[in-house]
Amino acid sequence: MPYLTPPDLSAALPEILLAGAAMALLIFGALRGERATRSVSWLAVLSLIIVLAVVLLRGGERRLGFYGMIVSDAFAVFVDTLVLVGSGVTILMAMSYNEEQRIARFEFPVLLLLATTGMMVMISANDLIALYVGLELQNLALYVVASFDRDSARSSEAGLKYFVLGGLSSGMLLYGLSLIYGFAGTTAFADLARLLAANGAAISPGLIIGLVFVVAGLAFKISAVPFHMWTPDVYEGAPTPVSMFFAIAPKMAALALFIRVMIAPFGPLVGDWRQVVVFLSIASMILGSVAAIAQPNIKRLMAYSSIGHVGYLLIGVAAGTAEGIRGTLVYLAIYLFMNVGAWGVILCMRREGRMLEQIADLAGLSRTRPALALALGIFLFALAGIPPTAGFFAKLYIFFAAIDANLTGLAVIGVVTSVVGAFYYLRVVKVMYFDEPAGALDVPIAAELKGILFVTAVVTLFFFLLPGPVIGGAAAAASSLFAR
Amino acid sequence: MSHWPILSLVTFLPLVGAAFILMVRGEPEAVARNARWIALWTSLVVFALSVVLWIEFDPGSAQFQFVERANWVTLGGFTISYHMGIDGVSLFFILLSTLLTLISIVSAWRIIQFQVKEFMIAFLVLETFMVGIFCALDFILFYVFFEGVLVPMFLIIGIWGGENRIYSAFKFFLYTLLGSVLMLLAILAIYFKTGTTDIEYALNHASLFSFGLQKWLWLAFFASFAIKVPMWPVHTWLPDAHVEAPTAGSVILAGILLKLGGYGFVRFSLPMFPLATHYFTPLIFTLSAIAVIYTSLVALAQTDMKKLVAYSSIAHMGFVTMGIFALTSEAVQGAVIQMLSHGLVSAALFLCVGVLYDRLHTHEIARFGGLVHRMPVYAFVMMAFTLAAVGLPGTSGFVGEFLILLGTFRVSTTECTLAATALFLSVSYMLYLYRRVIFSTLTRADLRGILDLSPREVAIFVPLLLLVLWMGIYPNSFLRPIRASVDHIIAQANAATDAAGLRRASLP
Numbered sequence: 001m002p003y004l005t006p007p008d009l010s011a012a013l014p015e016i017l018l019a020g021a022a023m024a025l026l027i028f029g030a031l032r033g034e035r036a037t038r039s040v041s042w043l044a045v046l047s048l049i050i051v052l053a054v055v056l057l058r059g060g061e062r063r064l065g066f067y068g069m070i071v072s073d074a075f076a077v078f079v080d081t082l083v084l085v086g087s088g089v090t091i092l093m094a095m096s097y098n099e100e101q102r103i104a105r106f107e108f109p110v111l112l113l114l115a116t117t118g119m120m121v122m123i124s125a126n127d128l129i130a131l132y133v134g135l136e137l138q139n140l141a142l143y144v145v146a147s148f149d150r151d152s153a154r155s156s157e158a159g160l161k162y163f164v165l166g167g168l169s170s171g172m173l174l175y176g177l178s179l180i181y182g183f184a185g186t187t188a189f190a191d192l193a194r195l196l197a198a199n200g201a202a203i204s205p206g207l208i209i210g211l212v213f214v215v216a217g218l219a220f221k222i223s224a225v226p227f228h229m230w231t232p233d234v235y236e237g238a239p240t241p242v243s244m245f246f247a248i249a250p251k252m253a254a255l256a257l258f259i260r261v262m263i264a265p266f267g268p269l270v271g272d273w274r275q276v277v278v279f280l281s282i283a284s285m286i287l288g289s290v291a292a293i294a295q296p297n298i299k300r301l302m303a304y305s306s307i308g309h310v311g312y313l314l315i316g317v318a319a320g321t322a323e324g325i326r327g328t329l330v331y332l333a334i335y336l337f338m339n340v341g342a343w344g345v346i347l348c349m350r351r352e353g354r355m356l357e358q359i360a361d362l363a364g365l366s367r368t369r370p371a372l373a374l375a376l377g378i379f380l381f382a383l384a385g386i387p388p389t390a391g392f393f394a395k396l397y398i399f400f401a402a403i404d405a406n407l408t409g410l411a412v413i414g415v416v417t418s419v420v421g422a423f424y425y426l427r428v429v430k431v432m433y434f435d436e437p438a439g440a441l442d443v444p445i446a447a448e449l450k451g452i453l454f455v456t457a458v459v460t461l462f463f464f465l466l467p468g469p470v471i472g473g474a475a476a477a478a479s480s481l482f483a484r
Numbered sequence: 485m486s487h488w489p490i491l492s493l494v495t496f497l498p499l500v501g502a503a504f505i506l507m508v509r510g511e512p513e514a515v516a517r518n519a520r521w522i523a524l525w526t527s528l529v530v531f532a533l534s535v536v537l538w539i540e541f542d543p544g545s546a547q548f549q550f551v552e553r554a555n556w557v558t559l560g561g562f563t564i565s566y567h568m569g570i571d572g573v574s575l576f577f578i579l580l581s582t583l584l585t586l587i588s589i590v591s592a593w594r595i596i597q598f599q600v601k602e603f604m605i606a607f608l609v610l611e612t613f614m615v616g617i618f619c620a621l622d623f624i625l626f627y628v629f630f631e632g633v634l635v636p637m638f639l640i641i642g643i644w645g646g647e648n649r650i651y652s653a654f655k656f657f658l659y660t661l662l663g664s665v666l667m668l669l670a671i672l673a674i675y676f677k678t679g680t681t682d683i684e685y686a687l688n689h690a691s692l693f694s695f696g697l698q699k700w701l702w703l704a705f706f707a708s709f710a711i712k713v714p715m716w717p718v719h720t721w722l723p724d725a726h727v728e729a730p731t732a733g734s735v736i737l738a739g740i741l742l743k744l745g746g747y748g749f750v751r752f753s754l755p756m757f758p759l760a761t762h763y764f765t766p767l768i769f770t771l772s773a774i775a776v777i778y779t780s781l782v783a784l785a786q787t788d789m790k791k792l793v794a795y796s797s798i799a800h801m802g803f804v805t806m807g808i809f810a811l812t813s814e815a816v817q818g819a820v821i822q823m824l825s826h827g828l829v830s831a832a833l834f835l836c837v838g839v840l841y842d843r844l845h846t847h848e849i850a851r852f853g854g855l856v857h858r859m860p861v862y863a864f865v866m867m868a869f870t871l872a873a874v875g876l877p878g879t880s881g882f883v884g885e886f887l888i889l890l891g892t893f894r895v896s897t898t899e900c901t902l903a904a905t906a907l908f909l910s911v912s913y914m915l916y917l918y919r920r921v922i923f924s925t926l927t928r929a930d931l932r933g934i935l936d937l938s939p940r941e942v943a944i945f946v947p948l949l950l951l952v953l954w955m956g957i958y959p960n961s962f963l964r965p966i967r968a969s970v971d972h973i974i975a976q977a978n979a980a981t982d983a984a985g986l987r988r989a990s991l992p
Contacts, residue, residue, distance in 0.1 A: 366643075367599070386635060386661075387628040396624070396668070403672045411672075415665035422661055426638070426654060434642045434650055464628070467557050 011065025021047035029106030044109035094241035119253030158237025169220030176213025192265035244343035284311030289421035319405035341456035364437025390463035501526025546972035572969035670704035702760035712745030731838030775802030807888035815891025822884025854926030880955035
């Protein structure tokens with residue numbers, strides 16, 4: 001009986017550490033009050049760095065924990081790294097923003113730590129129950145963060161919208177999970193995989209319906225079309241650092257979860273779910289490229305852009321091969337840098353203390369603030385996938401996988417929508433470089449934001465010099481999923 | 485042969501110059517002055533290096549020379565290598581790129597008055613990408629350069645362009661991007677067939693591609709190159725881009741960017757997809773004939789000088805595509821020479837238009853007339869390049885056109901006849917333009933005070949004129965290196981069509 005031995009905690013060590021840090025910081029903050037906000041933020045970043053170090057030092061060797069509920073492997077290491085970096089960067093960037101907007105509270109970094117813990121559980125989930133627990137831990141923290149600017153009607157609205165639609169999707173997901181459990185009789189990924197591989201064609205339709213519900217629920221979380229409606233509204237309403245956080249970390253975690261569920265237990269059903277993923281992918285790419293064409297608000301533009309990028313990320317999943325997953329993971333890593341950078345510039349859009357959100361406010365930025373314009377230009381060309389920026393290599397690996405898996409049609413749609421999408425990224429470049437200056441932005445940019453912008457711009461532009469580590473890590477991560 | 489990485493030097497030295505310019509700080513006046521001088525010296529050194537390339541080049545060999553190879557990204561069999569090398573076809577395009585960049589920078593010396601620093605950086609970055617395209621021997625590397633060109637050109641048209649610059653910049657960017665992304669997919673498909681992204685390997689193993697696959701790949705490459713050339717009916721971005729671009733931008737557009745399509749056909753389509761090339765030749769011939777005649781007629785009706793020169797470019801490039809797909813050694817050599825010649829002549833014509841624009845700020849033909857009375861030197865220069873454009877014997881234009889017609893005649897008399905009609909049309913619109921601008925009486929008051937060419941402007945035109953004459957009087961200096969490589973490519977293509985039992989298109 002395995003239940004007599006104490007659970008093996010080592011597989012979940014980073015998650016446990018992070019949860020412990022969140023609790024400790026919560027108590028620390030509660031005792032010290034609002035004065036402690038900055039120190040709590042720095043301590044939160046420090047704990048993220050420590051956890052990151054633990055994750056990286058532990059390496060990608062496969063470990064099972066909690067009787068197989070949690071798995072730690074190279075895949076988890078890769079996505080954990082991205083999520084931890086994303087969270088740390090968000091806390092750093094939110095510090096001065098929150099102070100300027102007078103919403104600085106010590107709960108903010110604590111909530112982000114909790115959300116990150118949830119994401120790490122999602123990424124390592126090896127059981128339907130663990131999957132759901134991780135997802136809800138993340139969601140509950142995020143609902144609060146979305147409405148963190150509680151005196152602003154827009155922020156509250158964003159939080160409420162996110163809560164209602166998130167609750168709906170969680171319900172669908174849960175319904176799907178229970179169907180799967182009902183028809184398969186197990187919640188463990190390993191048992192599910194064995195069952196599906198053994199039964200071959202004789203899979204009960206109930207299981208398929210359950211799978212479709214799970215896909216729909218997860219599509220909500222990664223904001224794939226047609227489950228994307230909440231995205232532009234929430235991104236627009238939430239405080240900017242939170243919007244950025246939504247665009248990166250939760251999306252990465254949910255996508256990692258999506259990949260793990262599809263490949264590990266449901267890998268044998270690839271023929272059944274591929275068509276669903278292909279549809280999601282095509283719909284997201286088309287909507288993501290077309291809907292933003294006339295968008296005047298840059299936060300909404302970034303929301304549509306993220307929807308489009310989900311479409312490209314799903315191409316790799318639809319391929320269902322190690323190459324496909326590798327492509328998706330490379331894309332995720334590059335996506336992190338491009339997005340943090342672009343959102344970082346949006347955070348700098350401030351005039352006389354007021355935040356600006358209109359693209360027109362960037363007019364003539366190349367003359368008033370050449371460095372900032374250059375940085376945003378690099379990020380936009382990267383998002384559009386123009387070489388030699390990193391964004392091109394992201395798309396290259398994705399299309400590579402698509403052609404490898406004989407999804408040529410999908411690849412053609414992908415490249416055509418990327419041309420359409422290039423239009424609206426170029427539109428922002430046009431406003432910055434071709435239009436007459438409309439007024440200067442506030443000059444002082446917080447030192448941490450400056451540093452982040454510099455690093456992300458350099459990485460995005462010069463990725464081609466040293467792509468090895470990212471691609472190597474992604475390849476190891478992808479093959480760990482397929483190793484049996 | 486030298487063992488130092490001369491190709492990498494020529495390619496990436498401009499970036500070093502751009503980095504220097506980026507670091508220039510101080511008063512706006514001083515910054516502009518320093519930026520100009522750094523750009524000038526950088527492009528001078530790069531040009532000198534590319535001349536060294538020509539001197540060291542072994543004209544008898546069809547092999548790639550000055551080869552550099554290093555692994556760039558290796559993963560699970562997907563290796564992208566940093567593989568550079570040139571043959572006789574690419575050699576002169578590199579020289580043309582470095583020369584025209586130098587000339588553009590000099591020509592923009594006084595004209596560009598705001599954001600000088602950014603302008604010079606954009607040109608140097610552009611130079612890196614252009615030279616890189618002609619050196620790259622790895623598909624991914626090639627593609628990175630090929631598409632990278634769009635970014636600086638987009639900014640050059642959009643920032644320093646004319647009235648309607650934004651529309652033109654977008655049209656240019658999106659049009660060409662659409663073509664090149666399809667090529668990217670074809671490149672990936674080639675990788676799955678050959679197991680490498682190495683161009684040299686794919687060139688030597690063209691038999692790996694079945695006829696059915698070749699057709700698709702050929703079409704994907706065609707989408708990209710036809711837009712670049714540009715061939716009728718996907719040419720409409722060109723007149724817009726030219727009219728709005730600043731003079732220096734037009735020079736690079738007409739001189740180099742249009743050649744990327746032709747270069748791509750010669751480098752990839754002919755040797756790699758010979759069966760598809762054979763299959764699609766009638767299509768190319770039809771499109772080329774339409775392009776040559778239709779755009780010549782359109783050029784005849786233009787009232788804007790820049791548009792007229794732009795349409796004449798399309799017509800000349802129609803000649804080039806015809807020559808390339810005639811698939812005879814003479815015609816392909818002629819096409820390469822015609823591209824080089826057109827690179828010099830159209831660049832010079834755009835500079836001529838720029839000289840007038842600089843003085844009167846208009847391209848409208850009707851605003852001029854009788855310039856010969858006030859600007860004799862200018863009238864002479866423009867006469868020389870006009871005659872070169874119509875292919876007067878003794879100029880470079882003649883050599884190219886003659887070889888193309890000679891080579892095409894053996895394949896298709898009809899095509900040759902149609903193209904020859906266009907020669908007549910080209911003489912009409914060029915001389916008609918010349919008469920309206922230079923001759924007739926000087927009536928307008930503001931033309932009375934117009935100044936003739938300054939020494940700086942003369943210095944721009946002299947090297948171009950000398951090259952046009954050299955190429956026209958003693959073309960062998962250029963033809964010798966080209967011939968070996970072209971013969972090799974034609975032999976490869978013919979071997980494949982013979983092996984497939986296809987009848988080679990030629991007169992009985």
